[in-house]
Amino acid sequence: MPGTIGADNRTDTSSFEMPFPRHMHLDSAKANMTETSPPVIALEIEGPVALVGLNNPPVNAASQALRAGLVKAMDQLADNDAVEVIAIYGMGRTFIAGADIREFGKPPQAPSLPDVCNRIEAMQKPVLSVLHGNALGGGLEVALATHARVAIDGLTVGFPEVTLGILPGAGGTQRAPRLTGMKTALDLITTGKRIGAKEALTHGLVDKVVAGDPRDVALESAQAVLSGELPTRRTGTLTVDNDTAALKDAAETLRKKQPLLFSPHKCVEAVAASVKPLEEGLAEERRLFLECMESPQRAGLINAFFAERAVAKIPEAGARPRTVNAVGVIGGGTMGSGIATACLLSGLTVTLAEQNTEAAERGRTTIETNLDGAVKRGKLTSGQRAEILSNHLSTTTDYQDFAEADLVIEAVFEDMNVKRQVFRQLDDICKEGAVLATNTSYLDVNEIAAETRRPEDVVGLHFFSPAHVMKLLEVVVADKTAADVVATGFALGKRLKKIAVRAGVCDGFIGNRILSTYKKTAEYLMMDGASPQEIDTALTNYGFAMGPFMVADLAGLDIAWASRKRLAATRAPEERYIPIADRICEQGWFGRKAGRGYYVYGADGPSPNPEALAIIADERTKAGIAPRVFSEDDITSVIMTAIIMEAATVLEDGIALRPIDIDAVYLFGYGFPRFRGGPMHTADAIGAAELVRRIENYAKADSYFWKVPQSLAEMARDGSTFADRSKEA
Numbered sequence: 246m247p248g249t250i251g252a253d254n255r256t257d258t259s260s261f262e263m264p265f266p267r268h269m270h271l272d273s274a275k276a277n278m279t280e281t282s283p284p285v286i287a288l289e290i291e292g293p294v295a296l297v298g299l300n301n302p303p304v305n306a307a308s309q310a311l312r313a314g315l316v317k318a319m320d321q322l323a324d325n326d327a328v329e330v331i332a333i334y335g336m337g338r339t340f341i342a343g344a345d346i347r348e349f350g351k352p353p354q355a356p357s358l359p360d361v362c363n364r365i366e367a368m369q370k371p372v373l374s375v376l377h378g379n380a381l382g383g384g385l386e387v388a389l390a391t392h393a394r395v396a397i398d399g400l401t402v403g404f405p406e407v408t409l410g411i412l413p414g415a416g417g418t419q420r421a422p423r424l425t426g427m428k429t430a431l432d433l434i435t436t437g438k439r440i441g442a443k444e445a446l447t448h449g450l451v452d453k454v455v456a457g458d459p460r461d462v463a464l465e466s467a468q469a470v471l472s473g474e475l476p477t478r479r480t481g482t483l484t485v486d487n488d489t490a491a492l493k494d495a496a497e498t499l500r501k502k503q504p505l506l507f508s509p510h511k512c513v514e515a516v517a518a519s520v521k522p523l524e525e526g527l528a529e530e531r532r533l534f535l536e537c538m539e540s541p542q543r544a545g546l547i548n549a550f551f552a553e554r555a556v557a558k559i560p561e562a563g564a565r566p567r568t569v570n571a572v573g574v575i576g577g578g579t580m581g582s583g584i585a586t587a588c589l590l591s592g593l594t595v596t597l598a599e600q601n602t603e604a605a606e607r608g609r610t611t612i613e614t615n616l617d618g619a620v621k622r623g624k625l626t627s628g629q630r631a632e633i634l635s636n637h638l639s640t641t642t643d644y645q646d647f648a649e650a651d652l653v654i655e656a657v658f659e660d661m662n663v664k665r666q667v668f669r670q671l672d673d674i675c676k677e678g679a680v681l682a683t684n685t686s687y688l689d690v691n692e693i694a695a696e697t698r699r700p701e702d703v704v705g706l707h708f709f710s711p712a713h714v715m716k717l718l719e720v721v722v723a724d725k726t727a728a729d730v731v732a733t734g735f736a737l738g739k740r741l742k743k744i745a746v747r748a749g750v751c752d753g754f755i756g757n758r759i760l761s762t763y764k765k766t767a768e769y770l771m772m773d774g775a776s777p778q779e780i781d782t783a784l785t786n787y788g789f790a791m792g793p794f795m796v797a798d799l800a801g802l803d804i805a806w807a808s809r810k811r812l813a814a815t816r817a818p819e820e821r822y823i824p825i826a827d828r829i830c831e832q833g834w835f836g837r838k839a840g841r842g843y844y845v846y847g848a849d850g851p852s853p854n855p856e857a858l859a860i861i862a863d864e865r866t867k868a869g870i871a872p873r874v875f876s877e878d879d880i881t882s883v884i885m886t887a888i889i890m891e892a893a894t895v896l897e898d899g900i901a902l903r904p905i906d907i908d909a910v911y912l913f914g915y916g917f918p919r920f921r922g923g924p925m926h927t928a929d930a931i932g933a934a935e936l937v938r939r940i941e942n943y944a945k946a947d948s949y950f951w952k953v954p955q956s957l958a959e960m961a962r963d964g965s966t967f968a969d970r971s972k973e974a
C-alpha cells in the first residue's frame with residue numbers, strides 16, 4: 246500500500262508544525278533548518294515526496310553534522326503531513342562512504358550512528374535510499390535501515406570496518422544477515438571485501454539496480470513506492486536462520502588465518518547474535534563494537550588508513566606531472582621485469598633493454614609469467630594479456646630505442662660505475678623532458694644525476710620486489726630533482742596503484758636504511774644467545790610475515806656478503822661486527838636457493854640448520870660470550886627499539902617528510918604488521934620516555950650502536966608524540 250512500509254500500515258498522524266520551502270538546506274551542526282553554509286543536508290519537497298540529499302564532501306562521511314542532520318530531517322518529515330515517502334540519496338560523487346574515521350578515538354558526539362539507523366528504520370513513512378559510488382560501513386548500515394534500497398550501476402558496497410579494527414556497529418551485523426543469510430554476511434563482514442551492485446542484488450542487500458542520476462532515481466523510486474511498484478519493509482522485522490555450520494566455519498578459519506587480530510573474531514560473535522530479537526542483537530553488537538574501539542589494534546589500523554593517504558601530501562603536490570605514456574626499462578632481471586609488468590598492467594607501453602638478445606628474451610618470458618599470474622588472479626583477461634604482449638611490449642639491446650621514451654627506469658646491477666655509465670648514455674640519447682629514473686636501493690642518486698647534463702630530470706624510483714605486486718614506491722628526491730619530476734614520480738605511483746612515499750638521499754633511503762639497523766640488531770641478538778629460529782618466531786608472533794633470518798635466506802645470503810666485503814674497509818672500528826653470516830657463506834650455504842642457510846630447506850619445509858647453529862656456538866665461544874636466554878618480548882623490545890631509534894634519525898636527517906611516511910614505508914614495503922600501525926605509531930604506543938630508558942640501558946653494553954636520538958629525548962621531556970609531529974609537518 247502506497248505510503249506505508251511492508252505489512253506495517255500505521256500512518257503518521259503527528260501534527261505538522263512548520264511547512265518546508267520547496268528546497269532548503271539543513272545545517273545539522275546546529276540541528277536547525279536554516280540556509281547557512283555548509284549545507285550538510287539538502288531537503289526538497291516534490292508533492293508527496295521528500296528528497297533528502299546528503300552533502301558532506303568529499304565522501305559524505307557520516308560525521309556528527311550529517312548524523313544530526315539526518316535525525317532532524319526524519320523528525321521534521323515525520324511531522325509533515327504532506328510528505329508520504331522519503332528518499333535519501335548522496336549529492337556529489339558518492340552515497341555515505343562510512344563513519345567519519347577522523348572522529349574515532351575522540352569523545353562520541355550524539356546522535357550515534359546506531360541511533361540514526363534506528364530512527365530511520367522506525368519511521369512510519371516509507372524511507373528508501375538511492376546508492377551510488379560507495380555505500381561502505383556506516384553508509385551501508387544507514388541504507389540497510391531504510392525500507393528499500395535502489396542501487397545505481399557502478400555502486401560498491403561493503404563493510405570495511407574489520408580492516409580498521411572494528412565491526413559494523415550501527416546494526417550492520419544484525420541487519421545484513423536478515424537480508425543475505427548468515428553465511429554471506431559473515432563473509433562480507435569478516436573480510437571487509439567490497440562488491441558491486443549486481444552481486445549486492447544477488448545477495449539481497451539491494452532491491453534493484455538501475456542507471457541514472459541519483460536525484461532523478463530518488464524521485465522516480467519514491468514514485469514507485471507510492472504506486473506500490475517498489476515494495477518496502479523494515480529489515481529489522483525479518484528473522485535469521487541460525488547457520489551454525491557457517492558460524493563454526495568462519496570462527497575456525499579466522500582462528501587459523503588471523504590468530505593475532507582482534508576484531509574479525511568479534512564480528513563472528515556479533516553475527517551470531519543476529520538470531521535474537523533486533524534490540525537484543527543490537528545491544529550485543531554495541532558491546533562488541535566498544536570492545537573493538539578500545540583495542541590498540543583499532544588505533545594501529547586507522548593510522549595505516551591515514552598513512553596511505555598522508556604520503557601524497559608533498560611539497561611538490563602543486564607541480565604538474567609530465568606526460569608519461571612510453572616507458573623504457575633497463576634490465577630484464579626480476580626487478581626490471583617486475584617494473585615492466587607493473588607499467589604494462591597500467592596501460593603503459595614498455596621497451597625493455599638488456600645486454601643481449603638472450604637476456605632480453607628471458608626478461609620477456611618473466612613478464613609473460615607475471616602476466617599469467619595476473620590472469621589467474623582475475624586482474625587481466627587472456628585477451629588483454631595477448632594484446633599487451635603484442636602491442637605494448639618490445640625488447641631491445643640498443644638504448645637508441647629510448648630516444649622517444651617519456652620515462653626510463655634503470656634497474657641494472659647495484660654498482661655505481663655501471664649506473665653512471667647507463668646514465669651517461671641516457672643523457673646522450675633521451676629526448677628533452679624525459680624523466681630519467683634509477684631503481685637503486687641504496688646508492689647516491691646525486692652522484693648518478695651528476696653524470697648527466699640534466700640532473701633536474703633525474704629521480705630515484707625505488708620499487709620493491711616483486712615490483713608488480715608490492716605496494717610501496719619510494720620516490721627519491723635528489724638535490725637538483727625538479728618539482729615536476731617528483732610530481733611525475735607520484736603520478737606514476739598512482740597510475741601503478743602503488744603507495745608512493747617521498748624520500749631523501751642517503752644510504753638506503755627510508756626503508757633500507759632502517760632495515761640495515763633491524764638486521765644488525767637481529768645479528769647482535771643471535772650472537773648474544775637467541776637462535777635465528779627464536780628471533781624469527783618472536784617476530785612472526787609479533788605480526789611480521791617473516792622473521793629476518795628467513796628473509797635473509799630468501800633474498801640470498803651471498804648478496805649481503807658481497808656488500809659486507811665491499812664496505813669492510815670503511816667500517817668503523819668501534820662497530821660491533823658479527824662474523825656468523827660470513828662463515829655460513831664460506832660454506833656455500835647461500836640460503837633457500839642453495840637449499841641451506843640459517844635453515845635447511847627440505848621437502849617438509851625449513852628447519853634450523855644444525856651446522857649453522859654450530860657456527861653460531863663456535864663464534865660465541867671465540868668472542869667469550871656466555872649465551873643469554875631471551876624471551877619473545879625481550880627480542881621484540883630490542884628490535885622495535887632499534888627500528889624506532891634509526892627511524893627517528895631518518896626523520897632528524899630530513900630523509901622522511903613526517904613520521905607517518907615512515908609508517909607507510911614499513912607497512913606497505915616491509916611487511917610490518919598493519920594492526921600495529923607502523924614503527925612510529927608503535928613508538929607512540931610504547932612512549933618516548935620508555936624508549937629512551939631502553940636505549941640508555943642497552944647502551945651500557947654497546948654505546949656505539951645505541952644512542953638516544955635528539956627527537957626522542959625531546960619527546961620524552963615534553964610528552965609529545967610522533968603523531969603530533971606528523972600533524973605539524
Ligand code: CAA
Pocket residue numbers: 303304306342343344345346347358379381382383384386405406409411412413414415554555
Ligand atoms: N572518514 C573520514 N574521511 C574519509 C573517509 C571516512 N570514512 N573516507 C575517506 N576519507 C577522506 C580521505 O582521508 C581523503 O581525505 P584527504 O583528501 O584529506 O586525504 C578523502 O576522504 C578522499 O578519500 P580517498 O583519497 O580515499 O578517495 P577515493 O575516491 O580514492 O576513495 C573511498 C573513496 C572508496 C570512499 C575511500 O576513501 C575509502 O575506502 N574510504 C574508507 C571507507 C571506510 O572504511 N568506511 C568505513 C568507515 S568505518 C564505519 O563506517 C564504522 C561504523 O559502522 C561506525
